[in-house]
Amino acid sequence: TPRGAGAEGLAEERAPRDGADEAEAVAAACRPHLDAYDALGAEQVLVDAIRRWEEDLELDQRHRAAMIAALRATREYARALELLRKLESVRSIAREASEASACASAGAGSAAPGATAGDKPWKLGAEMSFDLQRLGFTGRPRARTAGRPAATAKGAEDAEATVKIYYRTFGKRFQIRVHNFMPTPHGSGLSEKAITGWAAMMEELALWDTWHPVIAKGGAVSLGGQTKHRQFKQVPVSMFFKRQCSIEDTLVAFDHCEGSLLMFSSHSSQEDPLWKQHPPPAGYSVAPIQARTIVAVQPSWDTTVFNVQIEAEAAVTIPDFLVRWAVTWCLPEMTRRVFRAAARCSDPTGPHGRMIAADAFGTYAECRRLARRG
Secondary structure, three states, X not given: OHHHHHHHHHHHHOOOOOHHHXXXXXXXXXXXXXXXXOHHHHHHHHHHHHHHHHHOOOOXXXXXXXXXXXXXXXXXHHHHHHHHHHHHHHHHHHHHHHHHHHHHHOOOOOXXXXXXXXXXXXXXXXXXXXXXXXXXXXXXXXXXXXXXXXXXXXXXXXXXXXXXXXXXXXXXXXXXXXXXXEEOOOOOOHHHHHHHHHHHHHHOHHHHHHOOXXXXXXXXXXXXXXXXXXXXXXXXXXXXXXEEEEEEEEEEEEEOOOOEEEEEEEEOOOXXXXXXXXXXXXXXXXXXXXXXXXXXXXXXXXXXXXXXXXXXXXXXXXXXXXXXXXHHHHHHHHHHHHHHHXXXXXXXXXXXXXXXXXXXXXXXXXXXXXXHHO
C-alpha cells in the first residue's frame, strides 16, 4: 500500500550511516595535513568530526561509538596521534614558559627549572645578559593602554635579555635547559623580530654556519620533504678534532590557541636504517649520541620566552669536562651568535632577510601572527 511504501522509504532514509565510510571521509580530510606534518591541523579535523558526531541527534549511541571506533582504527588517526604525542612534551614546556614569563614580568627573574620529588637537581652552568639595542634590536614601546599594565619597567631602548643555562647528568644521559627571557614591549616590534629571527635560523638550513659554532661550512643539509611543519636534515659538525654527522627530524607546530611556537627534534641512532639512504659526508662518522631537542617559544604582552631542552644519551658515560664545555662555552657561544643573527634577520638585504621576504613555506607569516597574538 502507499502507506507501506512510505514506511519503507522512511526506514531507508533513517538507515544508519556506514561508520567505515564516514571514518574514511575524515581520514581523507586528514591526509593533506599529515603529508605536510601539520599535526595540529590533523588534530582539528579529528576533533571537529567527533564533535559533529556527538552533536548529531540522528545517531544513536551504538552507531556513534562504531563510527568513532572506525576512525580510531585508521592509519591516519594513528599517525596524527604519533605526531601529537611528540608535541605534548613541548606543550608542557610552553605552559612552563608561560608561568616563568609571568614571574619574570613580576620581577621574580628566572628560577631554576622545577623538579618532581626524587629528581636530580639542576645545576646552573651559565648566566648571560644581552643589550638588545647593542645587538640591533630596536623599537619603541607603545603608549600605555587603559586597563593594561605598563609594557615593561624599561623601554625597548635599554632592555636586556636574560639567559640561564642549566644541566644535570645521569651517567650516559644528560639534560640541558636554556631559559631565555626577552623583554619585548607590546607595540615595539621586538617580539616579531625575535620569533621570526629564531624561525629563520632554524628553517634556512644552508645558513646554519652563520650562527652554529661547530657546524661544517655550508650549514645543515636538507634531506627533502621540508614544509613549514617539518625539517629533515643532516647536521655535520666538527669538534675536538672529530667530524661527526647526525640526522635530525624536526616537527614544527604553530599553536595559535596557546600562542606558542613548538619544535620537537629527534636524532637518529647509529643503527637507524636511514643512514643507508643518507650516509654521512666523506670524512664524517655517525654521531654516537642519540638526542632530542624540545623548543617552546611563547610571546606575551611584554615578554617573549624561549625555552629549550636538550636530552641526550651516549654509548658510554659522558665525561664531566665535555658536559661543562657544552654548558659553559658551546651553548653560551651559540646563544650569542643566535642573538646577533636574529637581530640581523630583520635586515631585508641580508641572507636571512631575503628568505623571510620570500617566505617559501609560509613560516614567517605564522610567526607574525603569533607575535601579534602576544
